[in-house]
């Protein structure tokens with residue numbers, strides 16, 4: 001498999017200080033967002049197809065107001081929000097999670113699968129480079145989307161692949177980058193109807209994840225639990241409403257969808273500070289809070 005480490009070969013990559021993510025649950029300091037100014041319900045995933053079949057029509061004004069409220073919630077928690085300029089030709093670019101990954105060694109440019117999202121990787125990468133984030137690697141083969149990547153903790157990453165979005169080649173290409181830095185990698189194959197890993201599994205705190213156990217393969221559940229990760233169960237109906245798809249700000253602070261009543265209650269009962277934001281215009285298009293946010297930096 002040909003990998004491109006920006007000329008670094010398989011040599012160890014140096015951890016970066018300012019723009020690095022070593023765990024999905026470290027304190028979030030910087031995030032990339034993109035306004036939904038041109039969001040459109042493109043029928044490229046099961047949830048959006050169902051929304052369209054149900055007669056859903058998107059309101060860009062409402063989506064924009066919801067997105068501003070998400071930004072305000074992040075800023076209340078002292079997260080710097082960097083706004084990637086939207087583009088009418090890229091209707092799903094507000095789901096910034098999928099095009100780019102910040103690793104402990106800097107940016108890894110991903111390879112979105114659907115033709116209408118491919119250009120997002122260049123846009124997000126160039127924008128983050130402009131902020132001063134260092135490049136670490138490109139994935140040059142296969143398809144890989146950020147919603148399929150969970151940086152569980154330092155030394156352990158989970159990469160999901162459905163074949164329709166992230167495929168085996170793309171998952172392996174990313175896995176090689178992490179393995180080359182002596183990380184453990186768990187790869188997990190799942191049903192394309194579920195779109196991304198982050199609709200079924202999402203870290204909420206060190207050693208704790210939300211998981212739709214009924215939808216996940218029992219062997220994967222065992223593998224995760226063997227890593228000492230406790231799973232908080234999410235129902236399949238909740239998972240379809242993007243109930244798993246939350247953002248950890250670190251220090252037991254979470255941003256979640258306001259429609260996530262039961263899960264938000266469970267998390268609050270466990271002592272989490274949960275900020276609930278109404279994002280129904282986005283969930284009808286197949287994406288939640290995790291999809292709308294691409295962490296650029298988390299403090300260790």
Ligand SMILES: NC(=O)NCCC[C@H](N)C(=O)O
Pocket residue numbers: 042044045048092095097098117146147148195196198199285286287288290291
């Ligand atoms: N990580 C995610 O689950 N992203 C949501 C992307 C939704 C968008 N409509 C898509 O199908 O690509």
